[in-house]
Amino acid sequence: MSRAMIRTAVVCTALLLFLLGHVRADKRPAPKAPKAQCCDEVRSLKVQMANLTSLLEDLAKKQETDLMKMVRQVMDLEKQNQQQEARVTEAESKYSEIHNRVEIMQLQAAQAAPQSTSDAIYDCASLYNRNYRISGVYKLPKDDFLGTPELEVYCDMEKNGGGWTVIQRRRVGLISFDRDWKQYKNGFGSISGDFWLGNEHIFRLTRQPTVLRIELEDWVGKVRYAQYGFFTLSNELNSYKLFIDNYSGDAGDSLRYHNNTNFSTKNKDNDKCVDDCASLRKGGYWYNCCTDSNLNGVFYRYGSHTKNSDGITWYGWHGQNYSLKRVEMKIRPQNFTP
Numbered sequence: 001m002s003r004a005m006i007r008t009a010v011v012c013t014a015l016l017l018f019l020l021g022h023v024r025a026d027k028r029p030a031p032k033a034p035k036a037q038c039c040d041e042v043r044s045l046k047v048q049m050a051n052l053t054s055l056l057e058d059l060a061k062k063q064e065t066d067l068m069k070m071v072r073q074v075m076d077l078e079k080q081n082q083q084q085e086a087r088v089t090e091a092e093s094k095y096s097e098i099h100n101r102v103e104i105m106q107l108q109a110a111q112a113a114p115q116s117t118s119d120a121i122y123d124c125a126s127l128y129n130r131n132y133r134i135s136g137v138y139k140l141p142k143d144d145f146l147g148t149p150e151l152e153v154y155c156d157m158e159k160n161g162g163g164w165t166v167i168q169r170r171r172v173g174l175i176s177f178d179r180d181w182k183q184y185k186n187g188f189g190s191i192s193g194d195f196w197l198g199n200e201h202i203f204r205l206t207r208q209p210t211v212l213r214i215e216l217e218d219w220v221g222k223v224r225y226a227q228y229g230f231f232t233l234s235n236e237l238n239s240y241k242l243f244i245d246n247y248s249g250d251a252g253d254s255l256r257y258h259n260n261t262n263f264s265t266k267n268k269d270n271d272k273c274v275d276d277c278a279s280l281r282k283g284g285y286w287y288n289c290c291t292d293s294n295l296n297g298v299f300y301r302y303g304s305h306t307k308n309s310d311g312i313t314w315y316g317w318h319g320q321n322y323s324l325k326r327v328e329m330k331i332r333p334q335n336f337t338p
């Protein structure tokens with residue numbers, strides 16, 4: 001090895017040692033300096049700032065959540081309010097609809113009452129159904145729907161199941177039945193004695209399906225009856241024409257002969273005869289050609305009845321020359337159940 005080479009090696013080693021020493025010196029911990037203290041404070045402040053920021057963020061989040069909660073609550077309340085309003089509106093609408101229906105029903109009931117409701121006082125059967133069970137004089141109320149006035153009637157509430165409206169009676173004999181058209185139309189006599197109820201009233205009462213029962217008594221106290229399951233009259237324009245059917249009884253079917261005939265009075269001859277039956281037989285009636293029955297004839301007392309054909313006659317029982325002692329005609333709705 002040359003001297004130059006040895007010198008170079010020594011220089012290099014010295015340089016290396018110098019460098020290593022410098023590096024080792026850098027690795028040693030730095031002594032505490034005013035600069036480091038400042039950094040700690042900054043760091044601490046930074047941490048505090050971070051904590052505060054975090055707290056603020058939390059607070060903001062909480063506020064936002066609370067706000068959202070409140071908004072939701074307000075929205076819920078509004079929704080509930082709307083629902084309640086809707087319910088109120090619906091209820092009001094329903095009430096209005098029901099009220100309307102009730103009004104219509106009341107109107108219909110008022111219009112239909114005289115003929116269809118069971119509690120309307122239409123005749124003696126209606127009164128019977130309202131527990132009036134004593135026979136006697138009753139007043140049927142005036143009927144606005146039918147345009148008829150208040151009517152006094154005699155109700156038979158006891159015989160044959162009751163509920164009968166009496167339309168004719170002969171048993172005293174003091175009242176003449178030889179009357180004109182207008183009197184037979186409106187009725188005459190005494191409602192608790194001898195009377196004719198009136199064709200207009202009979203027409204009205206028989207607009208519902210009606211039963212007619214005729215009770216007859218002779219001068220020795222024998223009693224017979226004739227019943228017709230169907231009985232009605234046409235109106236005045238059609239001369240109160242008689243329609244009967246479904247006979248039953250033990251007096252004989254003498255009214256059948258006069259079925260489908262018009263009513264006649266002494267001033268209105270509507271019979272099917274050349275003769276004037278109402279004038280000849282001295283009473284208004286449905287005359288075919290005079291004979292067979294005349295329940296509105298002359299009331300003959302005791303023994304003077306046998307030779308006259310103008311008395312109260314029922315051919316099927318005592319012939320046309322026998323005038324009966326007592327007769328009563330009464331009607332009742334077909335659907336009546338005692």
Ligand SMILES: [Ca+2]
Pocket residue numbers: 269270271272273274275276277
């Ligand atoms: Ca005639």
